Amino acid sequence: MSAQPRLAPKRARAKNPQAAIDSYLNDVAARNPGEPEFLQAVQEVAEHVVPFALTRPEYQSLKVLERLAEPDRLISFRVTWQDDHGVTHINRGYRVQNNNAIGPYKGGIRFHPSVNASILKFLAFEQTFKNSLTSLPMGGGKGGANFDPKGRSESEIMRFCQAFMSELFRHIGPDTDVPAGDIGVGGREVGYMYGQYKKLTNRFEGVLTGKGMAFGGSLIRPEATGYGVVYMMQNMLEHMGQEVAGKTCVVSGSGNVATYCVEKLNELGGKVVTLSDSSGFIYDPHGIDAEKLAWVMDLKNVRRGRISEYADAFDAEFHEGKRPWGVMCDLAFPCATQNEIDTKDAKQLVRNGVLAVSEGANMPSTPDATHIMMEGGIRLAPSKAANAGGVAVSGLEMSQNSLRYNWTRDEVDQKLRAIMADIHEHCVTYGEPKAKSVNYLKGANVAGFVKVADAMVAQGLV
Numbered sequence: 001m002s003a004q005p006r007l008a009p010k011r012a013r014a015k016n017p018q019a020a021i022d023s024y025l026n027d028v029a030a031r032n033p034g035e036p037e038f039l040q041a042v043q044e045v046a047e048h049v050v051p052f053a054l055t056r057p058e059y060q061s062l063k064v065l066e067r068l069a070e071p072d073r074l075i076s077f078r079v080t081w082q083d084d085h086g087v088t089h090i091n092r093g094y095r096v097q098n099n100n101a102i103g104p105y106k107g108g109i110r111f112h113p114s115v116n117a118s119i120l121k122f123l124a125f126e127q128t129f130k131n132s133l134t135s136l137p138m139g140g141g142k143g144g145a146n147f148d149p150k151g152r153s154e155s156e157i158m159r160f161c162q163a164f165m166s167e168l169f170r171h172i173g174p175d176t177d178v179p180a181g182d183i184g185v186g187g188r189e190v191g192y193m194y195g196q197y198k199k200l201t202n203r204f205e206g207v208l209t210g211k212g213m214a215f216g217g218s219l220i221r222p223e224a225t226g227y228g229v230v231y232m233m234q235n236m237l238e239h240m241g242q243e244v245a246g247k248t249c250v251v252s253g254s255g256n257v258a259t260y261c262v263e264k265l266n267e268l269g270g271k272v273v274t275l276s277d278s279s280g281f282i283y284d285p286h287g288i289d290a291e292k293l294a295w296v297m298d299l300k301n302v303r304r305g306r307i308s309e310y311a312d313a314f315d316a317e318f319h320e321g322k323r324p325w326g327v328m329c330d331l332a333f334p335c336a337t338q339n340e341i342d343t344k345d346a347k348q349l350v351r352n353g354v355l356a357v358s359e360g361a362n363m364p365s366t367p368d369a370t371h372i373m374m375e376g377g378i379r380l381a382p383s384k385a386a387n388a389g390g391v392a393v394s395g396l397e398m399s400q401n402s403l404r405y406n407w408t409r410d411e412v413d414q415k416l417r418a419i420m421a422d423i424h425e426h427c428v429t430y431g432e433p434k435a436k437s438v439n440y441l442k443g444a445n446v447a448g449f450v451k452v453a454d455a456m457v458a459q460g461l462v
Contacts, residue, residue, distance in 0.1 A: 017051040024050055028069050035118035037338065037363075041125050042069050044367060044382075048442040049449045056453075062461065064453045068128065071098045071121060072105075075171055079145055081163040083156050093164050095143035095171055095179075098124035101455035104175055105141030106131055106391060106398075108182030111160075111189065115144040123182075123362060127391070129448030130384040133423045136395035141177055143168070149184050150304075161192035169197050174205045174401070180394050181210040186256070187222070191215075206401025209394035218397035219409040220416070221390075226260025226360065227413070228389015228420050229333060232381045233358040234268065235424035239438070240379070242355070245269030250329040252276045253336035254300050254307050257360045257387065261333050262293050274324040276336060277307040281324040284316040328352050335360030341369045350376030359383040370441065379437060385423050385444040392419045 028042050046065075053059040079091040094117065097105045107127040110120070120142045128140025145164055149157055172179060181190050190210045198204055204216075211217040220227065234244055247270050251258050254275045262272045271287040275296060288296070292314055299305045311318035325332065325345035332354050334340050338361060341349075346369035349357070356379040359365065363383055365373070373380050393416055400406055407415075423444075430450075431443025 021050045037118045037122040041122040045445050048445040052446050058457050073097050077167040079163050081159045091145050091147045093145040096120045096124040098140040099128045100139035103137035103139050105177035106138035107142040108180045109185045110144035110182040111147045111184030113148045115146045130388045132448040132451045134392045158192045162196040165193040165196040169200045174207050209397045220412050221393045223260040224393035225257045225390030227264045229261050229358050229360040229386050230264040231420035232386040247330040249331045250274045250324050250327050251333045258335035279306050280320040282310045282316050332357045334364035338363045339366050341365040343368045346372035358386040382441045382444050
């Protein structure tokens with residue numbers, strides 16, 4: 001007799017999408033207290049995917065959405081290492097293996113003091129949808145440690161990477177989990193970790209991506225995320241009957257994603273007028289051309305300087321402690337960090353008549369900012385679609401490792417262009433294409449969800 005009252009609310013919720021969304025988010029929040037980044041990522045997906053899932057009884061009966069929001073496993077481990085002075089340090093390492101329904105877990109490793117379970121769960125959750133959108137056989141995962149590589153010597157970074165991999169190696173493999181780089185983890189760190197993995201396992205295999213070309217890497221992997229962000233924008237503009245050439249562009253950040261985004265925009269005829277870092281942003285009304293961009297890459301990758309130095313070198317403006325979203329532009333590319341566009345920034349972008357935004361960083365817009373931009377007529381390519389170029393080429397690197405073969409630069413670039421074009425088409429298909437403006441956020445969320453959900457249903461309760 002007690003079953004009937006419990007079934008009735010479920011049927012009522014099925015008829016009311018908003019009630020179903022609220023119920024789902026409340027359940028996730030209750031299971032994950034104190035994890036705001038993860039809950040934000042789930043909320044962004046839920047508003048589009050929950051109503052869609054209500055139309056598929058098999059998704060409901062097998063609780064596909066609930067299972068997606070609960071990682072397959074969250075691995076936490078101690079990383080003990082010594083600095084150059086013999087002082088012992090203890091950091092915490094993680095690997096979040098979120099879902100492997102469509103392929104081995106795939107996602108980057110991040111070294112940054114802010115790394116915690118919430119951030120990595122958000123990234124792994126987002127990665128699951130992003131990897132699905134590429135149409136490559138990759139599940140979603142993410143990892144890292146609360147280690148700060150800034151100010152550390154080469155030998156200290158090597159020792160930390162080796163200590164980190166000495167635990168991680170037992171949880172990964174080419175058909176199990178294939179990590180890559182992320183914030184604080186570039187080609188140098190990947191090389192150190194790969195060397196340690198090879199020593200511990202006595203196997204030379206494609207277990208890490210972002211490797212050097214001398215030992216299994218792929219051409220244009222460093223450029224891929226930034227290039228993909230621009231290819232996504234190019235597809236959006238073509239869908240609107242426009243092009244990148246002649247457009248004024250605002251880019252945030254000055255790392256790998258931002259600089260290669262600038263490189264591709266220059267190639268397509270766009271004019272980039274800003275870059276930034278944690279100290280503020282520079283505004284160069286004359287545009288950041290190839291020569292200036294090469295200077296920035298040297299500043300950030302070799303000299304490890306601050307973006308403010310650009311202002312002195314090229315007679316540009318430097319705005320300390322500020323973000324560039326008030327600068328007049330046609331196109332915007334947030335490529336720095338999560339939640340860098342808030343409601344105030346979003347309103348300014350709308351007032352400035354920005355046509356479109358392509359997100360290079362992971363979840364760079366707050367939920368409210370996202371709604372403001374979309375309601376204001378800005379076409380917004382969410383990060384899970386726009387910055388999928390990096391993991392797409394990582395997937396291509398995995399394929400090349402399996403083949404024991406390397407494609408040319410042009411071949412990889414053509415495949416990347418095709419993947420980003422496919423992602424755009426998936427977003428259009430599920431993003432209300434008959435409406436006045438395509439809802440790319442909805443399209444990306446639903447398209448990324450369908451493939452994973454169908455695979456989970458087919459494989460049963462595992």
